[in-house]
Amino acid sequence: ADAVYCGLEKFNARNRATNISLDDLRGVIRFAHKNSCKIFVTLNIIVLDSEFPALVSLLNKLSNINIDGIIVQDLGLFYILAKHFKNFEVHASTQITTHNIGQIKFLKQLNVSRVNLSRELNIHEIEKLSSHSNLNNIETEVFVHGSYCISFSGLCYISSVQNGNSGNRGRCSQPC
Secondary structure, three states, X not given: OOEEEEEXXXXXXXXXXXXXXXXXXXHHHHHHHXXXXXXXXXXXXXXXXXXXXXXHHHHHHHOOOOOOEEEEOOHHHHHHHHHHOOOOOXXXXXXXXXXXXXXXXXXXXXXXXXXXXXXXXXXXXXXXXXXXXXXXXXXXXXXXXXXXXOOOOOOOOHHHHHHOOOHHHXXXXXXX
């Protein structure tokens, strides 16, 4: 692998996974970079107002270690990164469900360098959006694994309403 995506203890959509601590991340980065591998941190949830102080504190800590990028879903977090943390490479998570050219143009204004296209797209839609992205110097990425929801990934609240398990927090019980 030439890149690894890491979820920390908070703020990622893999709540049930064994995530790593910030201290562990430092060691992972050293090892990965010695082996020509990039490390991306997933901060790919919708952030509540009450969580922003802790998130900004985490961003300050992350800015002092050598991560290769951050993967984001929340529009407010995109704005904060573009305005106050310009040193981070920012990728749009698949959870933001990028599925049209207007979104790509908007994300470009927020300094996004890579867009993970929505998992629900067909090959022709992926080709069209990737061509447009390339013209705007934005990389595209497409997941070829994982759950295929009946709703756009990252925007469904069925699990939350039925079972109290938010897919946005990595706890989807997949009621669909």
